[in-house]
Amino acid sequence: MKSLRRKPGASAPAQDPSAPPQLRREAVVDIGSNSIRLVIFERISRSLVPVFNEKVLCGLARGMDAEGKLNEEGVEMALANLYRFVRLCEAAGVDDIEMLATAAVRDASNGPGFVEEVRSRTGKEVRVLSGEEEARFAAYGVVAAMPDADGVVGDLGGGSLELISVNQGRLGASVTLPLGLLRLSGDSIEARDEALKKIDEALAQVDWLGSQPGRAFYAVGGAWRSLAKVHIEQTNYPLHVIHGYRKPAPEMQDMLGVVSRLSKRSLSQFSSVSKRRIDTLPMAATVLSRVLRASKAKQIVFCAYGLREGSRYDKLTPEERALxxxxxxxxxxxxxxxxxxxxxxxxxxxxxxxxxxxxxxxxxxxxxxxxxxxxxxxxxxxxxxxxxxxxxxxxxxxxxxxxxxxxxxxxxxxxxxxxxxxxxxxxxxxxxxxxxxxxxxxxxxxxxxxxxxxxxxxxxxxxxxxxxxxxxxxxxxxxxxxxxxxxxxxxxxxxxxxxxxxxxxxxxx
CATH class of the missing domain: 1.10.3210.10 (Hypothetical protein af1432)
Structure with a gap:
């Protein structure tokens, strides 16, 4: 494949420099523990309009708990695609590109080296989010789409699980837990039992999680959205839209109990599930089941918005957020x-x-x-x-x-x-x-x-x-x-x- 580098002397299309900042396109690159994603937004406003969206599953955190380092193959795949993302943005005339890295890069011993290599190859700085910032952005993503959200937001990624309380759109206590899907293994009965123990022990330390029973749990993250797709498929729900899909927690628990024990072969029968999600789907169901139980949620609401949208919402003024x-x-x-x-x-x-x-x-x-x-x-x-x-x-x-x-x-x-x-x-x-x-x-x-x-x-x-x-x-x-x-x-x-x-x-x- 030919390189997409510009010819010498050629310049990428530029945005109108006289346009107000809020009217210019800008991009977010989310460097997650399992995937990296580029989203280009038409502009920053109360209603976010994505004009380009691309995801690559790199698995940066795969095997990280054993060695404490980012996965080598994942690093190379991520570097190649981050270079592509930056060049795509330049070709589209997007000058404002923000790169956000989460749990895997934050926790890995070679995370700083990865960040430096990204800067060297792309010319762009990477902002490594703290656990608190990651949780806040995830919750802001939910609030951006559901202004009256009331309950607990949970964002499950490859490297961590973020939980944050929301009260009619206002953010409360938050926590980041080392319960990412690439850090949990459940391929055997012994491994699954060990993962369950790890999950329950971590959730038990979050004293505020079940303090207000009967509210909603807002599920964020691709793995949990895949579970929503399975539920929609199995119940013949007439609207195949994940965002805003809500169900009573007990009803969802019934399905989670089944999915958590299904084999890869059985899971492959679901036409709605990406093949790349099959490996982690049982553990995603297990984590969600335990979180629903610990939070004492009455219903679950799936949200397609998360960290990327939340990082844009964070830029809005209080007056813009109130719209x-x-x-x-x-x-x-x-x-x-x-x-x-x-x-x-x-x-x-x-x-x-x-x-x-x-x-x-x-x-x-x-x-x-x-x-x-x-x-x-x-x-x-x-x-x-x-x-x-x-x-x-x-x-x-x-x-x-x-x-x-x-x-x-x-x-x-x-x-x-x-x-x-x-x-x-x-x-x-x-x-x-x-x-x-x-x-x-x-x-x-x-x-x-x-x-x-x-x-x-x-x-x-x-x-x-x-x-x-x-x-x-x-x-x-x-x-x-x-x-x-x-x-x-x-x-x-x-x-x-x-x-x-x-x-x-x-x-x-």
């Missing part, structure tokens, strides 16, 4: 891909009379739905509804759980004229309680009416008024000097809205 990530994501998507400017905000106000008793959380989701309500306008008319539905169902989304994303997807599906008999919708609607389904249909019908009436022109909305009567029906009034009169299609959209309202009112009554 709603869902609203920021929806607003950015509307600005970048929408046809009609800030029409979503106008629609939010215009249809508000139809939701007189909504809570603050319901209003938050309704606003996001309005902002996202034109994401499929470029699609073929026959497929807009389904494409909008699938996109929002699977869109990387902060500040929204699986119910929320289903609500947003269903409302946008109806906004584009989708019928509830559609097979693509029917399989996932079960994630949404009936009352929320009816609310999503009302919202979708109202948005459809708004777009039909206005054609995307704000002034038309301003010259009309949508009201909600005591009889549970909607009434549309146009101003005397309205530029655009109503018509047959508008009447049909209003009729569909009133049918949806009637269904909502009758069921709620």
């Amino acid at each position: 709603d990530p869902l609203a920021e994501m929806a607003g950015e998507l509307a600005r970048r891909e929408g046809r009609f400017g800030d029409l979503g905000s106008k629609l939010f106000d215009w249809i508000a009379p139809l939701f007189p008793e909504e809570s603050a959380e319901e209003a938050r989701l309704r606003r996001a739905a309005c902002l996202l309500s034109d994401v499929a306008w470029r699609e073929h008319p026959d497929y807009r509804a389904e494409q909008a539905y699938l996109r929002l169902l699977r869109q990387p989304m902060e500040g929204a759980d699986h119910e929320d994303r289903t609500f947003l997807a269903l409302s946008c599906f109806v906004r584009y004229g989708g019928g509830l008999g559609n097979k693509a919708v029917a399989s996932v609607r079960e994630l949404l309680p009936d009352a929320r389904q009816r609310q999503a249909v009302v919202l979708g019908c109202a948005l459809r009416l708004g777009y039909t009436l206005s054609g995307g022109a704000e002034q038309v909305l301003e010259e009309s008024k949508l009201s909600f009567g005591n009889d549970g029906t909607a009434d549309l009034k146009l101003g005397k000097n309205a530029w655009v009169p109503g018509g047959d299609v508008v009447e049909r959209r209003l009729s569909a809205l009133n049918k949806a309202l009637e269904n909502r009112e009758n069921k709620s009554g």
